[in-house]
Amino acid sequence: EDQVTQSPEALRLQEGESSSLNxxxxxxGLRGLFWYRQDPGKGPEFLFTLYSAGEExxxxxxxxxxxxKESFLHITxxxxxxxxxxxxxxxxxxxxxxxxxxxxxxxxx
Amino acid sequence: EAxxxxxxxxxxxxxxxxxxxxxxxxxNHEYMSWYRQDPGLGLRQIYxxxxxxxxxxxxxxxxxxxxxxxxxxxxxxxxxxxPNQTSLYFCASSLPPSGGSYNEQFFGPGTRLxxx
Numbered sequence: 001e002d003q004v005t006q007s008p009e010a011l012r013l014q015e016g017e018s019s020s021l022n023x024x025x026x027x028x029g030l031r032g033l034f035w036y037r038q039d040p041g042k043g044p045e046f047l048f049t050l051y052s053a054g055e056e057x058x059x060x061x062x063x064x065x066x067x068x069k070e071s072f073l074h075i076t077x078x079x080x081x082x083x084x085x086x087x088x089x090x091x092x093x094x095x096x097x098x099x100x101x102x103x104x105x106x107x108x109x
Numbered sequence: 110e111a112x113x114x115x116x117x118x119x120x121x122x123x124x125x126x127x128x129x130x131x132x133x134x135x136x137n138h139e140y141m142s143w144y145r146q147d148p149g150l151g152l153r154q155i156y157x158x159x160x161x162x163x164x165x166x167x168x169x170x171x172x173x174x175x176x177x178x179x180x181x182x183x184x185x186x187x188x189x190x191x192p193n194q195t196s197l198y199f200c201a202s203s204l205p206p207s208g209g210s211y212n213e214q215f216f217g218p219g220t221r222l223x224x225x
Contacts, residue, residue, distance in 0.1 A: 031210075032211040034213060034214075036216075041218075043199050043217050043218050043219050044199070049211075049212075049213055087151075087152070095140065095142070095157045095165070096154065096167070096168075097154065099152040101149060101150065101151040
């Protein structure tokens with residue numbers, strides 16, 4: 001069964017305190033791993049797509065990496081505006097996108 | 110502005126009263142999907158559509174119907190809503206895959222539905 005597990009469920013950081021979010025997955029054939037950001041009361045907003053092990057992508061303070069079993073979202077020197085829920089999803093098969101339950105990140109000034 | 114719109118944004122209804130949640134996108138995307146989001150369960154796909162008149166079930170289709178008569182619109186229909194359909198609903202759209210690579214989905218702002 002295709003499955004995505006994110007950890008931790010919640011993370012509290014001080015401004016400037018770098019950390020990583022984990023996304024572990026089991027899927028029969030990975031056709032893409034996606035990271036989204038979701039703010040309260042809003043729809044998920046696309047951040048990154050990774051397709052193969054070893055691939056890395058960066059955007060401002062965020063960097064996503066991928067191995068054969070997991071992906072990490074590294075947050076360097078976070079700011080309060082980075083506070084959100086971060087969702088990981090895998091494209092398991094044709095039009096089937098399996099989401100994790102997310103990591104709630106709170107960055108305090 | 111490229112966007113996915115949903116209406117209504119909030120809805121409180123009673124058991125058994127038919128309702129429709131509309132979804133429209135202005136990006137000329139072929140693919141559209143409906144998801145529900147529940148605490149502790151994440152986003153789960155209800156139905157998806159690959160193009161006009163082509164729809165299929167996702168992981169949790171029971172109690173829902175969809176139609177795709179126009180490329181831009183993908184309404185979600187609850188013919189006899191029940192309290193267990195109380196949830197946050199999202200519509201999403203995307204381009205079809207190219208070269209085996211899947212494209213990101215663009216999500217609407219969500220519809221919060223309460224069924225009493």
